Amino acid sequence: MRAPEETAVITSEKTAAGGGAISGAVEGHVSLKKGPWTASEDAILLEYVRKHGEGNWNAVQKNSSLQRCGKSCRLRWANHLRPNLKKGSFSPEEEIRILQLHAKLGNKWARMAAQLPGRTDNEIKNYWNTRIKRRQRAGLPLYPPEIQRRVAFMNQRPGSLMLLENQNHQNNFLTSVSPPASTLFSNDGGGDYLHGNFELSVPPPPQLQSSLFSMKMELPSTQFFLGFTGDEKTIPPPTLRQGSNGHFDVILQEPQGVGESFNSGLLYEQFPAGYQAMAELPLSSKCSGGDPLCKMGGSDFSIGCENAGAGRNEI
DNA sequence: AATGCTTGCAACCGCCCTCAT
DNA sequence: AATGAGGGCGGTTGCAAGCAT
Numbered sequence: 001m002r003a004p005e006e007t008a009v010i011t012s013e014k015t016a017a018g019g020g021a022i023s024g025a026v027e028g029h030v031s032l033k034k035g036p037w038t039a040s041e042d043a044i045l046l047e048y049v050r051k052h053g054e055g056n057w058n059a060v061q062k063n064s065s066l067q068r069c070g071k072s073c074r075l076r077w078a079n080h081l082r083p084n085l086k087k088g089s090f091s092p093e094e095e096i097r098i099l100q101l102h103a104k105l106g107n108k109w110a111r112m113a114a115q116l117p118g119r120t121d122n123e124i125k126n127y128w129n130t131r132i133k134r135r136q137r138a139g140l141p142l143y144p145p146e147i148q149r150r151v152a153f154m155n156q157r158p159g160s161l162m163l164l165e166n167q168n169h170q171n172n173f174l175t176s177v178s179p180p181a182s183t184l185f186s187n188d189g190g191g192d193y194l195h196g197n198f199e200l201s202v203p204p205p206p207q208l209q210s211s212l213f214s215m216k217m218e219l220p221s222t223q224f225f226l227g228f229t230g231d232e233k234t235i236p237p238p239t240l241r242q243g244s245n246g247h248f249d250v251i252l253q254e255p256q257g258v259g260e261s262f263n264s265g266l267l268y269e270q271f272p273a274g275y276q277a278m279a280e281l282p283l284s285s286k287c288s289g290g291d292p293l294c295k296m297g298g299s300d301f302s303i304g305c306e307n308a309g310a311g312r313n314e315i
Numbered sequence: 316a317a318t319g320c321t322t323g324c325a326a327c328c329g330c331c332c333t334c335a336t
Numbered sequence: 337a338a339t340g341a342g343g344g345c346g347g348t349t350g351c352a353a354g355c356a357t
Contacts, residue, residue: 034326034327035325035326035327036325036326036351037325037326055342055343056342056343057342057343058341058342058343070342070343071327071328071342071343071344072326072327074342074343074344075325075326075327076325076326078344079325079326080325107346107347108345108346109345109346110344110345110346121344121345121346122324122325122326123324125346125347126323126324126325127323129347129348130322130323130324133321133322134322
């Protein structure tokens, strides 16, 4: 693959027979260029957005020397020029996230991109399409086993809340508590994954009259977490309180008037604005490498176990 | 070295939705 | 209510680099 700058130099010399074709050369109409963007075109678009801001893309061609249609400008800006774009290949964490989001959302690339900061829908779509082809060729299922188990769990328990492992568990934790632990883990033979079930008793929210949420942990054997993730701008971090009888109170609060989803990654529930849930979480997990820990930090919350030892956890 | 195949990715196309008129 | 413009989205295509033969 050529670097974008190099591509720009080459394609700028192409004629209408190839990339960089001029379209719309109809009498009375301005000719609009198609094909790969050149560095000079990028500069014009960047300057235009700096002066006028995003949006109203059809005005770009009218108010600048850029001979591109509005759609092309919007795409170029969104996928390549806008700030804070991540470039380069996806990290392992991002790949896992894409798998989980696809299992939940299907081919909703824009919605997936909204949950992957710095990534574009086009990038995710390209990644997914190449991955599909690779797995199909290899005769592999679309989703890895751990993702399939998550989806199957949710299908069995509609209305349940399933949470992701905390991807930031190693950083920025503010508190650490050692809960009383009694082992109630089971192993479903899923290789490196342990499964545990928690019953959360919550005041039934209006649209979910069930008094129980079931939460399932599926986490690597060396470290496993029950995690919440959320957008700090809209979702206050859950608060944790050690209660009586070996229970922990997990307080999830949705800000009044926001009405945004509580984002727990793979699968989540829509909570109404102003909804507040206090969850009693019987902490019944233990792993052989050490006592479970409860951690909080930023918008993340996790209850889990860091197992320093190699090999399998004791069940 | 030449050729063909695979892969990754940028960009376009067409459909659809929203909103202003 | 009807219509058109603007923009978002998912599907698809085309091209160049990398790789295998």
